Amino acid sequence: MNKYLQDLIKLSKFDTAISMFEPKIEKEKAKLATFVETAEAIKASINTLYLEIDDVKSKRTKNNIHLSELKTKLDNIAKKNKDVANDKELKALQLEEEIAKEQISFANEEIERLDNLTVSKDERLKELQAKLAVEEEDIKEIQVAVDNIIEEINNDRNSVYQQRSELLEKFDNKILTFYEKIKRWAKDSAVVPVKKQACYGCFMKINDKTYAEVIKAEEIVNCPHCGRILYKEDEEKEA
């Protein structure tokens, strides 16, 4: 095989590998991000719940104050009872007492309702805190795994960069310019294999004459349709 073509194939494979590293790293980071997002959502729910619990507690305090006011009122009514002058006054006082007692029973019901609400909100809070703890534990584990994988990817990347720069040291300048010109539009498919007599860049069938030249591999052959550099992969590799 033409030496320049061999170099071009190698260079193109390095370049393809290099552009794959960043998406691989992003994919690893995305795995972690999903868990972090879930944890953030749980934290937000916990904060909302704290606010709701505070609100219930403040309502309960207000009801307690109201209740003690009503009890004072009842005491006053009891005192007034002793000084009642006539039937009319007595009836008015009894009505006042009835209303106060009714309000007391409403306030007590409301306190009971608020207490039940606090219990259920506290339970929900504990559930969420447990869930958050699990999630944070998972995040720690995934963080370690993701860091390890990213480190491996970076090691691979450094090794490929190293090999690429070694290859470029003895690379023909004209060939490199030629390659980079194609790469500008073809990106990572500047050098493509021919499979089933078709260019694997544009997927068009190539004519017999060009195909024969590709198989001979004595010269650098471009795809007659798209201009990419063509080569024939080893049969075993192709299989």
Ligand SMILES: [Zn+2]
């Ligand atoms: Zn082509």
